[in-house]
Amino acid sequence: xxxxxxxxxxxxxxxxxxxxxxxxxxxxxxxxxxxxxxxxxxxxxxxxxxxxxxxxxxxxxxxxxxxxxxxxxxxxxxxxxxxxxxxxxxxxxxxxxxxxxxxxxxxxxxxxxxxxxxxxxxxxxxxxxxxxxxxxxxxxxxxxxxxxxxxxxxxxxxxxxxxxxxxxxxxxxxxxxxxxxxxxxxxxxxxxxxxxxxxxxxxxxxxxxxxxxxxxxxxxxxxxxxxxxxxxxxxxxxxxxxxxxxxxxxxxxxxxxxxxxxxxxxxxxxxxxxxxxxxxxxxxxxxxxxxxxxxxxxxxxxxxxxxxxxxxxxxxxxxxxxxxxxxxxxxxxxxxxxxxxxxxxxxxxxxxxxxxxxxxxxxxxxxxxxxxxxxxxxxxxxxxxxxxxxxxxxxxxxxxxxx
Amino acid sequence: xxxxxxxxxxxxxxxxxxxxxxxxxxxxxxxxxxxxxxxxxxxxxxxxxxxxxxxxxxxxxxxxxxxxxxxxxxxxxxxxxxxxxxxxxxxxxxxxxxxxxxxxxxxxx
Numbered sequence: 421x422x423x424x425x426x427x428x429x430x431x432x433x434x435x436x437x438x439x440x441x442x443x444x445x446x447x448x449x450x451x452x453x454x455x456x457x458x459x460x461x462x463x464x465x466x467x468x469x470x471x472x473x474x475x476x477x478x479x480x481x482x483x484x485x486x487x488x489x490x491x492x493x494x495x496x497x498x499x500x501x502x503x504x505x506x507x508x509x510x511x512x513x514x515x516x517x518x519x520x521x522x523x524x525x526x527x528x529x530x531x532x533x534x535x536x537x538x539x540x541x542x543x544x545x546x547x548x549x550x551x552x553x554x555x556x557x558x559x560x561x562x563x564x565x566x567x568x569x570x571x572x573x574x575x576x577x578x579x580x581x582x583x584x585x586x587x588x589x590x591x592x593x594x595x596x597x598x599x600x601x602x603x604x605x606x607x608x609x610x611x612x613x614x615x616x617x618x619x620x621x622x623x624x625x626x627x628x629x630x631x632x633x634x635x636x637x638x639x640x641x642x643x644x645x646x647x648x649x650x651x652x653x654x655x656x657x658x659x660x661x662x663x664x665x666x667x668x669x670x671x672x673x674x675x676x677x678x679x680x681x682x683x684x685x686x687x688x689x690x691x692x693x694x695x696x697x698x699x700x701x702x703x704x705x706x707x708x709x710x711x712x713x714x715x716x717x718x719x720x721x722x723x724x725x726x727x728x729x730x731x732x733x734x735x736x737x738x739x740x741x742x743x744x745x746x747x748x749x750x751x752x753x754x755x756x757x758x759x760x761x762x763x764x765x766x767x768x769x770x771x772x773x774x775x776x777x778x779x780x781x782x783x784x785x786x787x788x789x790x791x792x793x794x795x796x797x798x799x800x801x802x803x804x805x806x807x808x809x810x811x812x813x814x815x816x817x818x819x820x821x822x823x
Numbered sequence: 824x825x826x827x828x829x830x831x832x833x834x835x836x837x838x839x840x841x842x843x844x845x846x847x848x849x850x851x852x853x854x855x856x857x858x859x860x861x862x863x864x865x866x867x868x869x870x871x872x873x874x875x876x877x878x879x880x881x882x883x884x885x886x887x888x889x890x891x892x893x894x895x896x897x898x899x900x901x902x903x904x905x906x907x908x909x910x911x912x913x914x915x916x917x918x919x920x921x922x923x924x925x926x927x928x929x930x931x932x
Contacts, residue, residue, distance in 0.1 A: 577839045577869025581829060610912050646913035653924025656869030659910035662890035769841055
């Protein structure tokens, strides 16, 4: 393992955070604007797309989209709506401009339909991108400036043995270097109440963890669905408790500093748990953790510039905004899906690497990707995203766009 | 070459297969106590093999933690999965297909 201190050139944002990419983001505010938004971004370099499909707005979804629009890797934002929906593109632009980034927004109905909107959008995007390039401030960046998200999906019997422990060891290295690691999936801590509470940095955090744990158990019980998929069972995991023990391994061994809600950044360095489970509300919106992309969106909304995704069975997804690195602890999966896998953690099972060596190699890979090397999903053009209706009591500092 | 399984914690009564195994001897690596077990059936990599006899209702222990309970008596060397082990929380998983994990309780009509 090399002990060289990894540094690279990043992008300094007005809020003091540093990004590892300087992307333009096209946001659509209703499903009806999705085609036009993708057509605007098609063929444009460093331009990603995400959006919300509902016509009725949702405070949670707006908080999430604003957190992603003001993500450290994003330099400019174009919002496109149809014209009938509740979510307002111009309100998004206004909030993004306040963060120091150039932003524009318009309605397709005002622009005069599909063709004119695509032309208008491409012209606006060219100006925004030029502005973002001109205003970019390059600064040195290191591990202490990174927030790394830790996610697992398509887990199997190797995930808890190799993939997640390697990511956990990397999280420890990052925390020790002064950075931030965020792990999510409180619905994958089922049965581990005491194990989780023992990781709290203080009594106050212990109470936060207990509340988040109890909410997750109650939520799963009420919707009669636990966070385990057919592929998990086929891969040898038998119970949610077993999957949870493997999933917790991706958090490493450092104390947990607190619980974050979706769209809330860490309140300091160290390890944080992200709670994406809905809060009690008169309308319950489906399942928590409906798919892996949703969890990755939530980690990015916490400010993660890079997300580590452990997949034993083998996933192909990527994400907009923050590079996704795919790690597998399953040697067969690594061989079968090599074009999609960034890192082979199975070598700790065969004895070819110690856990510490593998974590050091993964840290070096993270540093190279932070410096600009594309991750496998970036190279393949994977940019899956998912923003759903949900209710979470807002973090106290902001209540979305409806103020 | 003998298939390998890994026991994570000395309290564990199951080990995880690191290779697909045929019925017969399996080397057990990891936390001490059991060096070898004899698989009673073919078991796939990533799945669990019982290291000791486990009575119905008793805990299944992995990572030194309870991951559920035996729903029938389990002999040493048996495959431990949905057919003989259940979550203490998740009731739906007991209805899934034991081999593929696919749901059997949703109608497509």
